[in-house]
Amino acid sequence: MGRATQRFSRINIDKTADNAAAVLSDYPRRRAMASRWSLSLQSPQITGMPRSDSYGNKAEEQITRHVDDQQFVKKCEVIVREIMPDVAQDENWAKILDYYYMKQLGTDEVIMDRLGYSHSAYYYAKKQALCAFAEVWPPFPNELLVFNQRNS
Template sequence: MGLLPEIDADKCVENAREILSQYRRLSRMAGRKLTDIQSPTFDGMPRASSYENRNETKIVNHIDAEMIVDNCQQAMSIIGKNSYWVLYYSYFCEPALTYYQIAKKISYSEESIDYLKRKGLLEFAEAYPNGKLLVYK
């Protein structure tokens, strides 16, 4: 047994893939201005009481999106160069590039991109703050 517990690479890769596949949407959510939140309106008509504060929900969703986007950017800044570019072209640029397009950009074979992407996703999971994407065996 090593110094650190063994991680389940498949589950870590899946966790990283799940977070990164949401990155564009979360980025748009984080970029939304808080001034877009509307003030409540009163029309004088009785309504059933609602315990949900919609403005609070919007603010919490915005802050959560900002935090995840910041965490993704922090993790990306730590991973290796090849992993960075494969993940960047796969998840961060609009539109996402195909394996063929990525291979041409970084001068690797198309077959290597699948390996590099999996390696990059594992590095990303390890670099994500507080080990939130890591799954141990």
């Protein structure tokens, strides 16, 4: 427990964990959008009726959203499944994030029981796992890490 606290000593653990949780909470919706999307190209309809100019390209916007969703899902999966075991100080950190946010296997209590944690140990491990996720998350377009203010 002491090594993880030292590892994240410059990081505001609560705010960083909240930021990572917000990103991972969006995973199920974005995964669903990425998997259900289909491109339907249609021929233009010529009706002979006057119409106003439309701005933007709806098909292009759909493609862009789909690619964004696919990249988001892949980034989350790579971080949790491949990188987390390498950076985690607890072998269950990746499982906690995977079970709770990605697979949505149940409540914290269900996952806590499944992994054999006590109440306080589970919540501590979950915050540490979220901070480890935030460390690896690319800083662009949004940084998940929140650093403690230094007193000068």
